[in-house]
Amino acid sequence: MIPPDPPRFRLGTRRSPLAMAQAEEARARLAAAHGIEAAHIEIVPVTASGDRIQDRALAEIGGKALWTKELDAWLTAGEIDFAVHSAKDVETIRPEAIAIGAVLPREDVRDVLVGAASVTALPQGAIVGTSAPRRAAQLLHARPDCRVVTFRGNVATRLAKLAAGEVDATFLALAGLNRLGETGTGHPLDAEAWLPAPGQAAILIECRADDARTREFLAAVDDALSREAVLAERALLAALGGNCHSPIAVLTGREGAMLTIRAALYSPDGAERVEGETAFAADDLTAPARLAADLLARAPAAITVHFSGPATS
Numbered sequence: 492m493i494p495p496d497p498p499r500f501r502l503g504t505r506r507s508p509l510a511m512a513q514a515e516e517a518r519a520r521l522a523a524a525h526g527i528e529a530a531h532i533e534i535v536p537v538t539a540s541g542d543r544i545q546d547r548a549l550a551e552i553g554g555k556a557l558w559t560k561e562l563d564a565w566l567t568a569g570e571i572d573f574a575v576h577s578a579k580d581v582e583t584i585r586p587e588a589i590a591i592g593a594v595l596p597r598e599d600v601r602d603v604l605v606g607a608a609s610v611t612a613l614p615q616g617a618i619v620g621t622s623a624p625r626r627a628a629q630l631l632h633a634r635p636d637c638r639v640v641t642f643r644g645n646v647a648t649r650l651a652k653l654a655a656g657e658v659d660a661t662f663l664a665l666a667g668l669n670r671l672g673e674t675g676t677g678h679p680l681d682a683e684a685w686l687p688a689p690g691q692a693a694i695l696i697e698c699r700a701d702d703a704r705t706r707e708f709l710a711a712v713d714d715a716l717s718r719e720a721v722l723a724e725r726a727l728l729a730a731l732g733g734n735c736h737s738p739i740a741v742l743t744g745r746e747g748a749m750l751t752i753r754a755a756l757y758s759p760d761g762a763e764r765v766e767g768e769t770a771f772a773a774d775d776l777t778a779p780a781r782l783a784a785d786l787l788a789r790a791p792a793a794i795t796v797h798f799s800g801p802a803t804s
């Protein structure tokens with residue numbers, strides 16, 4: 492008897508080294524979960540506009556959509572069966588035809604500081620490279636004497652710029668470094684004191700909402716705890732009406748059967764900060780939305796001008 496052909500799938504990803512590492516991880520987990528050869532999942536790299544434009548801050552040139560636009564088109568056209576993304580890079584408002592098929596087990600959520608042992612150890616007036624409004628605001632809140640300069644490019648490019656002395660220090664996500672095998676680079680910052688970005692360290696796999704075969708295939712690698720945390724953080728972000736100019740930091744934890752979510756909003760210059768926390772049942776995504784409304788109600792105008800509130804569409 493000839494055994495049936497194992498299922499074949501096309502996995503879409505960006506081409507950056509980090510995106511490729513995430514794609515390999517997703518493929519390995521799927522192959523293991525289904526007992527099939529990795530070769531049955533074909534990795535299809537797509538060049539994203541965000542990767543083509545390197546000289547301007549992401550927020551200036553159109554934000555997170557730059558990472559998903561091409562993969563969305565390939566997915567809806569049926570050129571790929573699913574797309575692997577950093578959850579952090581995926582907008583909160585997504586096309587209706589696209590669904591989250593799985594969230595992989597989350598990596599370490601912490602940021603690392605490269606170039607100094609801690610934020611307090613940065614020299615007076617240090618020049619710090621980052622293009623993330625959250626990291627810039629967090630830094631300036633703690634260290635108004637520092638100067639933030641725009642810093643883009645993939646992880647290796649940023650580390651090379653730092654080594655060349657273009658800046659005194661930079662921030663990177665520990666998860667990205669770990670996935671690239673760059674372990675031991677920089678100094679991890681305490682996640683309670685330096686809250687990460689929404690979705691940080693999570694890999695999100697998207698497929699066509701009406702593609703039952705792929706949804707079932709992806710469900711085998713879905714990590715319920717990671718999914719709950721990521722959905723809560725995305726619900727908070729959606730209710731804030733944040734965009735890529737909006738400095739927002741968030742940490743989700745678990746206490747028994749409950750989730751806790753702690754979030755901070757900043758003015759871009761770091762002068763203003765408002766923080767709040769709530770505990771809720773994991774399936775109650777109205778709780779992060781209520782926290783968002785509470786934060787906006789308490790925030791000064793220097794913060795609220797950067798948030799539009801919940802989308803009405």
Ligand SMILES: NCc1[nH]cc(CCC(=O)O)c1CC(=O)O
Nearest residue numbers: 577579663664666667691692693
């Ligand atoms: N915006 C780029 C990006 N998207 C995801 C990661 C790291 C991995 C992750 O947070 O999942 C990074 C690089 C960084 O922030 O250092």
